[in-house]
Amino acid sequence: MTTTVSERVPTGPASDALLSVQDLHIRFSTEDGPVHAVNGVSFDLAAGEILALVGESGCGKSVTAMSVPGLLSPNATVDGRILLQGRDLLGLSAKELRAVRGKEISFVFQEPMSSLNPAFTVGKQIREVLQRHEGLSKKAAHERAVDLLRLVRIPAPERRVDEYPHQMSGGMRQRVMIAIAVACGPKVLVADEPTTALDVTIQAGVLDILRGLRDELGTAIILITHDLGVVADLADRVVVMYAGRPVEQAEVHELFAHPQHPYTNGLLGAVPHREKGVELVAGRRLREIPGLVPSLRSDPDECVFAPRCPRSTEVCVSRRPPLEPTRPHHPAACFHPGEDE
Amino acid sequence: MASYLLRRVGTSALVLLLASIVVFVGVRALPGDAALALAGEERDPAALEQIREKYGLNDPVPVQYVRYLGNSLQGDLGFSTRTGLDVTDIILERLPVTLELALLSLAVGLLIGIPAGILAALRRGSWVDNASNAFGLLGLSIPNFWLGLVLILLVSVQWGLLPASGYVPFLEDPLGNLQRMLLPAIVLGTGLSAVLMRQMRSAMLETMSADYVRTARSKGLSERSVVLVHALRNSLVTVVTVLGLQLGALISGAVITEQIFVIPGFGKLIVDGVFTRDYPVIQGVALVTVFGYVFVNLLVDLTYSFLNPRIRVSGGAS
Numbered sequence: 224m225t226t227t228v229s230e231r232v233p234t235g236p237a238s239d240a241l242l243s244v245q246d247l248h249i250r251f252s253t254e255d256g257p258v259h260a261v262n263g264v265s266f267d268l269a270a271g272e273i274l275a276l277v278g279e280s281g282c283g284k285s286v287t288a289m290s291v292p293g294l295l296s297p298n299a300t301v302d303g304r305i306l307l308q309g310r311d312l313l314g315l316s317a318k319e320l321r322a323v324r325g326k327e328i329s330f331v332f333q334e335p336m337s338s339l340n341p342a343f344t345v346g347k348q349i350r351e352v353l354q355r356h357e358g359l360s361k362k363a364a365h366e367r368a369v370d371l372l373r374l375v376r377i378p379a380p381e382r383r384v385d386e387y388p389h390q391m392s393g394g395m396r397q398r399v400m401i402a403i404a405v406a407c408g409p410k411v412l413v414a415d416e417p418t419t420a421l422d423v424t425i426q427a428g429v430l431d432i433l434r435g436l437r438d439e440l441g442t443a444i445i446l447i448t449h450d451l452g453v454v455a456d457l458a459d460r461v462v463v464m465y466a467g468r469p470v471e472q473a474e475v476h477e478l479f480a481h482p483q484h485p486y487t488n489g490l491l492g493a494v495p496h497r498e499k500g501v502e503l504v505a506g507r508r509l510r511e512i513p514g515l516v517p518s519l520r521s522d523p524d525e526c527v528f529a530p531r532c533p534r535s536t537e538v539c540v541s542r543r544p545p546l547e548p549t550r551p552h553h554p555a556a557c558f559h560p561g562e563d564e
Numbered sequence: 565m566a567s568y569l570l571r572r573v574g575t576s577a578l579v580l581l582l583a584s585i586v587v588f589v590g591v592r593a594l595p596g597d598a599a600l601a602l603a604g605e606e607r608d609p610a611a612l613e614q615i616r617e618k619y620g621l622n623d624p625v626p627v628q629y630v631r632y633l634g635n636s637l638q639g640d641l642g643f644s645t646r647t648g649l650d651v652t653d654i655i656l657e658r659l660p661v662t663l664e665l666a667l668l669s670l671a672v673g674l675l676i677g678i679p680a681g682i683l684a685a686l687r688r689g690s691w692v693d694n695a696s697n698a699f700g701l702l703g704l705s706i707p708n709f710w711l712g713l714v715l716i717l718l719v720s721v722q723w724g725l726l727p728a729s730g731y732v733p734f735l736e737d738p739l740g741n742l743q744r745m746l747l748p749a750i751v752l753g754t755g756l757s758a759v760l761m762r763q764m765r766s767a768m769l770e771t772m773s774a775d776y777v778r779t780a781r782s783k784g785l786s787e788r789s790v791v792l793v794h795a796l797r798n799s800l801v802t803v804v805t806v807l808g809l810q811l812g813a814l815i816s817g818a819v820i821t822e823q824i825f826v827i828p829g830f831g832k833l834i835v836d837g838v839f840t841r842d843y844p845v846i847q848g849v850a851l852v853t854v855f856g857y858v859f860v861n862l863l864v865d866l867t868y869s870f871l872n873p874r875i876r877v878s879g880g881a882s
Contacts, residue, residue, distance in 0.1 A: 389874045
């Protein structure tokens, strides 16, 4: 039910998916009881594809991505299947997972200011991952580090490689993070809000680099963001999440042109300008989605968006809407799908 | 880096100068008359006057100070007014004793405090953590004199394992020296390790949840290098600060502990000096103690710049 491979992606059908996440459930046990962070998320990622996980803060998009290489805290329980080229990562030992991390699946985090260790030069932090996974000597790793800095378009990489993170700007540091992430040629790169903390002028450069990596190295990217502008700019396919559940999934043009779920409609209505596919409507007031995100204390058998939804009816609170195609290759979990006026 | 070092040494020298003034004036503000203490049974005003004249006690305080400073810079701290011995010699005799005790206590404190703090942070909420916290609370609350007495009672009197008190120079009898220094080092080291453990634990808890530790994990590094390379290095900054302050306190002499174990160190020297109004001895000991504090602080600052490159580079650039 998850698979919609867009025409832009050259790879075959979903059974060949590079990464396949199936019916993922993540629960955190806390002092105040369990938190159902992710409930039934499924998606496939093909080689060279850029998949966006979209939703507001706390919808479970980061948790979903962190669970893939087993980076969640020990109080998390993960159920479902996470298949990387057919191998279930949930069944791997801690040691086997460490061999996957940084090598096959790597991360770029949101906060470039705090994600690099202030005590070490950026060179050492790039070398480390090369020495760990590729078994390079220090010298060879150093040369690779310089090449990688050049790849992410850092000027004067021979000099910059010996600098400390605090000597660099935020955009520069985020490029270093990307250099670390792609050092071992990962199959999947998870970019968790990679541009959120950056100035708008810097954002475009970082997005360009990510696109370049996909085009030149064929790296598949999971892009986590709440910024629909970034989605339109970069993604091939989109999974919209709300309160831990996937509510809509489609190829990017299709989603922007024909949003089906009222939540997706709300998100698009809250964006100042729409790029790609939808023209900017001048003079229109931005809309907000009324109400608040529900607590994740339980996983109720109803539509979680119903309390905030203008279309909600009795059926919405009587059972959970299934994620089923409402248009070709375009599933949405809604009893009343369709575009807003 | 060089200019940073130079600046730090310069400020250290200034601190020493100010401290010497405070010590000098402070000693003279003590109630009591040095001439009276010197004279002993003699109460004849003429004799007292003669003593004042001889030791320059009639000169204005600033004049006395400048004379004292000039002599001190040449390594001449004067003579004890009580025993007539050269203060520099007395200090050189006592200093190694106190330094040895301080170093041994430091070793005890570090060996227990650092690993316990790291383990407690990594196994937060486990029995290791609870045991470490209980130890930390006890170590901080138990007074040194009580712990010292209990150790003497148990280890020396009851079990007869180690000598109860006394001191032998290390060079004369290394084993005997260590046997006598072990108990006082444990007494002083226990409190120190408790302080270090608590600092280490909280610093480690903070750094282990830092974003760069998450980055290190996402690189597939072993848990060992995540903890010992990425987290520890950043945790040590706060620990070194506390360590510096504690070490300074150890140099000033563990007065009570030295008294209990009858160790002829700095603490005993300064107590005796105060009781007999032995100005030159008090001044000398205070000055050397201040020097020790300032020196340790300098070391701490230099360690910072090693642990945290932000200090080093910004210091070097400006």
